[in-house]
Amino acid sequence: MIEPIGRAAAAYGLHRAPLAQPAPAASLATPPTTAAAGSAPAETAASAESSFGAFLDRQVSQAVETLNEGERMSVAAVAGKAGTHEVVRSVLAAEMTVQTVVSIRDRMVQAYQDVMRMAI
Known part of the structure; x- marks a missing residue:
């Protein structure tokens, strides 16, 4: 089961720029700050999007590293x-x-299905 995930993660890594360092666990407790108050909404949205993207990249990298460590130890x-x-x-x-x-x-698929069922 881990092998297909490893291949998918490796394919993900081929299409993404490598990260400098995975985030330490302590950094997950405090959310990253966004743009200063009073800035334009577009800047805030762009900042939130980039910080979420960076967070997602860190989490995927950490998950891949955890799976690789399990395989190495096995x-x-x-x-x-x-x-x-x-x-x-x-x-x-x-x-x-x-x-x-x-x-x-599973939660992402459920959210997508809920959005697709919405009446417009």
Whole structure:
């Protein structure tokens, strides 16, 4: 199951500019600031869009890295180079990441379907 996700993530990475650094977990607790109060609404919308895009890029990169780490630890375990605790921790983190990504996808599909059902 992880292999198709890895291929999709790799394809995503080929079409995106690489990020300098993934965001630390602490940065997720505080939302990024937008343009100063009193600025034009178009500037605020553009700033919000770019900050959301940057946030989404960081999260996708972190998810891909978590999945890759789980795969690396699994291979290391087969080779006898990793302990059981590290392997279980990495695989469970990868599993939680997959569940989160699937949940987000399901919610996005549901929102799209709700919008398509709206009467105009």
